[in-house]
Amino acid sequence: MPMTKEPKLMTGNANKPLAEAIARRMSMHRGVSTKLVESRVERFNDGEIFVEVYENVRGEDMFIIQPTSNPANDNLMELLIMSDALRRSSAARTTAVIPYFGYARQDRRTKARTPISAKLVANMIVEAGIERVLTMDLHAAQIQGFFDIPVDNLYASPIFALDILEQFRDRMKDVMIISPDVGGVARARELAKRIDAPLAIVDKRREKPGEIAEMTVIGNVEDKICIIVDDICDTAGTLCKAADLIKSSGAKEVHSYISHGVLSGPAVERITKSAMKSLVITDSIEPTKAVKGAPNIRIVPTAPLFAQAILNIWNGTSVSSLFDTDMLEPIYEGLF
CATH class of the missing domain: 3.40.50.2020 (Rossmann fold)
Structure with missing residues (x-):
């Protein structure tokens, strides 16, 4: 060569x-x-x-x-x-x-x-x-x-770990990492290990594609600052339902860290109205004007x-x- x-x-x-x-x-x-x-x-x-x-x-x-x-x-x-x-x-x-x-x-x-x-x-x-x-x-x-x-x-988890340690530096003892489904446990566990935080799981069951029949939180999230971790957020339906469920289960705050913010269709509107205090995404996908203008969406650079x-x-x-x-x-x- x-x-x-x-x-x-x-x-x-x-x-x-x-x-x-x-x-x-x-x-x-x-x-x-x-x-x-x-x-x-x-x-x-x-x-x-x-x-x-x-x-x-x-x-x-x-x-x-x-x-x-x-x-x-x-x-x-x-x-x-x-x-x-x-x-x-x-x-x-x-x-x-x-x-x-x-x-x-x-x-x-x-x-x-x-x-x-x-x-x-x-x-x-x-x-x-x-x-x-x-x-x-x-x-x-x-x-x-x-x-x-x-x-x-x-x-993205090393970047997210740096951001979490900075954003929640005075409250790290209350932080808990959440996997939004069983399939994402390995990803969530890896981030939890990096920041020395406990882990919980949202178990979801589907009766047919696109429709969630039941969601359950596995773990005690009461009075915790819960951080949902996933790789892709598309229409944000599952993410917002998980955030609402975690909040209703006694969590102090709910935040999300997503590697790829696809954010199609009604995603931005759903996130704005959801129980999530913040959604952090990377710039792997060029953010739209709606994403940039959303008050509770933040973008970290890759x-x-x-x-x-x-x-x-x-x-x-x-x-x-x-x-x-x-x-x-x-x-x-x-x-x-």
């Missing part, structure tokens, strides 16, 4: 503010100006996507920053076409930086005659010429095995984490070191 002098960043239209923030953080870390590669990603009148790269990328180590969030299909196609453009331009290596991996919830067959769309998307990404994937909080860990290329899956991960990949050093809160603390100094 040809030796490269600089990591080169490129972005589509999915989350340009995050891509620009990552470039700025890389410039701060290295003391060398890092800018996004000049390009255009446009649509013809019939919706076809066209990509043109204005700079020479021959032999370069390229990083495409593109979450596959809403509109998922358009953003995914942008990623694939950008990768093809770089491959045909003789880039040495192309890494897809996908802060939010769309289709991750379709990771298995839930009934007969249904697809495993996450595997199909993984195949498409590999065939487009991507040689490595960098993402955050995959909905299911086994998705890493869907790829035949290296996948680095970062975690640019420092992704910037350092990109530099580690480029330098050939450990990415897993970023799972450690102590390693992230200097990177996030002054941001909380």
Whole structure:
């Protein structure tokens, strides 16, 4: 592989503010100006996507920053076409930086005659010429095995741990971590361990998809500051019901920390009217005006984490070191 002098960043239209923030953080870390590669990603009148790269990328180590969030299909196609453009331009290596991996919830067959769309998307990404994937909080860990290329899956929990320790520094003895369902216990337990807090679970039972028949809190939440932890919040129906249940069970306050704020449909309105005192999300998905304007929604940045991960990949050093809160603390100094 040809030796490269600089990591080169490129972005589509999915989350340009995050891509620009990552470039700025890389410039701060290295003391060398890092800018996004000049390009255009446009649509013809019939919706076809066209990509043109204005700079020479021959032999370069390229990083495409593109979450596959809403509109998922358009953003995914942008990623694939950008990768093809770089491959045909003789880039040495192309890494897809996908802060939010769309289709991750379709990771298995839930009934007969249904697809495993996450595997199909993984195949498409590999065939487009991507040689490595960098993402955050995959909905299911086994998705890493869907790829035949290296996948680095970062975690938001170290960032959340830093934020919780700062926001509740005088009340940590009252903090309790809540998993909103049995499937998310491992994620919640990992964060609870980081901040040395107890754990409780909301058990939910569904009679049919999208409708919750019964919810029960497993654990004593009375007089506790309860923090619900999950990876994705879409319409916020389950999250708000869980918050209301926890509050009615005697909790002092209810907060939520969610890795990916999809927040579609009535989500923002539901959150604003819910028992939650605050909802903290990352900027893995570009927030809408409604999300930015919501009084009880706060956004924590992921640019420092992704910037350092990109530099580690480029330098050939450990990415897993970023799972450690102590390693992230200097990177996030002054941001909380």
